[in-house]
Structure formats: structure tokens, C-alpha cells
Amino acid sequence: MAWQEVDSASWSxxxxxxxxxxxxxxxxxxxxxxxxxxxGVEFTADHYAVEDLPGSGxxxxxxxxxxxxxxxxxxxxKVCEFLYLAPDLNMGGAINTxxxxxxxxxxxxxxxxxxxxxxxxxxxxxxxxxxxxxxxxHGVWLPDSLYxxxxxxxxxxxx
Numbered sequence: 001m002a003w004q005e006v007d008s009a010s011w012s013x014x015x016x017x018x019x020x021x022x023x024x025x026x027x028x029x030x031x032x033x034x035x036x037x038x039x040g041v042e043f044t045a046d047h048y049a050v051e052d053l054p055g056s057g058x059x060x061x062x063x064x065x066x067x068x069x070x071x072x073x074x075x076x077x078k079v080c081e082f083l084y085l086a087p088d089l090n091m092g093g094a095i096n097t098x099x100x101x102x103x104x105x106x107x108x109x110x111x112x113x114x115x116x117x118x119x120x121x122x123x124x125x126x127x128x129x130x131x132x133x134x135x136x137x138h139g140v141w142l143p144d145s146l147y148x149x150x151x152x153x154x155x156x157x158x159x
Contacts, residue, residue, distance in 0.1 A: 003037065008058035011050040012135050019047070020140045032140040034150060036060060038082050039097050045078075046070075047138050049131040057083040061131050063104070073108030077128045104128035 006014065017031030036043045036050065038060055045062035046069075052058055063077030064070050080101045088096035101120035104127060105113065113122060130136070142150065 006050075008050050008052040009054075011052065011137075014137060016137055017140075019138045024140055026140070026142060026146060031137075033137045034139065034142070036062065038080070039099065041080065041082075041099070043078065043080075045139060047136055049135040049137070051131060051135055053081070053083075057081065057098075063128065063130075073106045075106045075125050076109045077104040077125070078102070079104070079128075 015030040017029075020032070033048050034044075036048050038050075038058065043060060043062035046064040046066050047062070049061040050058055051061070058081075060080045060082065061077065063075075065075045065077075070076070078101060080099060083098035085095050086098055087093045099119060101117065103113065103117070103120065103122045104125050105122060106125040110122065115122075
């Protein structure tokens with residue numbers, strides 16, 4: 001399936017299925033998310049949320065905490081803010097993105113990360129606050145063949 005363009009203010013109106021527990025039937029009905037892309041930044045995770053920031057942009061949450069896939073020490077989350085494009089003095093006033101990122105990670109993930117990241121910070125997993133249930137959408141594992149098919153239909157998009 002090709003990208004579905006959604007304004008951040010409309011995210012909470014997307015169809016929603018329950019958090020997968022295993023044995024789900026993939027039937028093509030909407031409600032699970034495969035990935036999210038904002039300003040060319042792609043997120044893949046167990047759970048997603050997009051929070052509209054009226055008048056300034058949006059905040060994207062993507063976190064993975066399934067105990068089968070992320071055993072103790074490897075839970076992690078990204079929270080990114082995407083503000084409206086604006087002149088960037090470091091680029092001679094050219095219009096640029098304004099993005100910040102906060103990583104939340106358990107010790108096993110932190111050990112694999114750099115100590116410092118540009119435009120962001122790294123915090124302990126315990127500091128991560130799950131967003132409002134109304135904006136959470138869940139991902140689901142796809143069989144390899146279905147995932148490959150899904151990938152074929154993804155198109156490059158100029159945002």
C-alpha cells in the first residue's frame with residue numbers, strides 16, 4: 001500500500017485496532033500501522049502516536065516494548081518534534097526543517113548509542129511517558145511475503 005497522507009490534526013481519527021497479542025489475522029482492514037514518515041524521517045516500532053501541535057507542527061512518538069522482541073534492557077522510544085519550516089540562519093536564511101529528538105532507552109540500547117546526538121538527547125526508558133490512548137496506533141508483525149509485498153507498493157514521495 002502506498003503512503004497515506006494524514007494531517008497531524010486528523011491522526012486520532014484513523015482506524016484503530018487493538019495492540020496485537022499474537023495470532024492476529026492480517027485481513028487488509030485498516031487499523032494497524034506499518035511505519036510513519038514525517039519530513040522524510042521514517043519510524044518503525046511496536047506503537048505510534050502523532051500529536052498535533054497547533055500553530056507549530058507535530059510530535060511523533062514511536063516505541064518498542066514487546067517482551068518477545070525487546071527483552072529486558074532493550075525497550076526504547078523516540079519522541080520527535082517537527083516544527084514548521086523556517087529560515088535557518090546557519091544556512092544563509094534558506095528554509096529548513098526544525099526537528100528535535102529525544103531517545104528513551106534501557107541499558108542494552110544505551111550501550112549501543114553515541115553519548116551525544118545532534119538536536120536531541122538520550123534519557124532513561126523509565127522517563128518515557130506513553131501518550132494519550134486516543135492517539136496511539138499499534139503496529140503488527142507481517143509474514144515476510146506480505147511485508148515484501150507491502151514494500152513494493154511503497155512509493156517515493158516528495159513531501
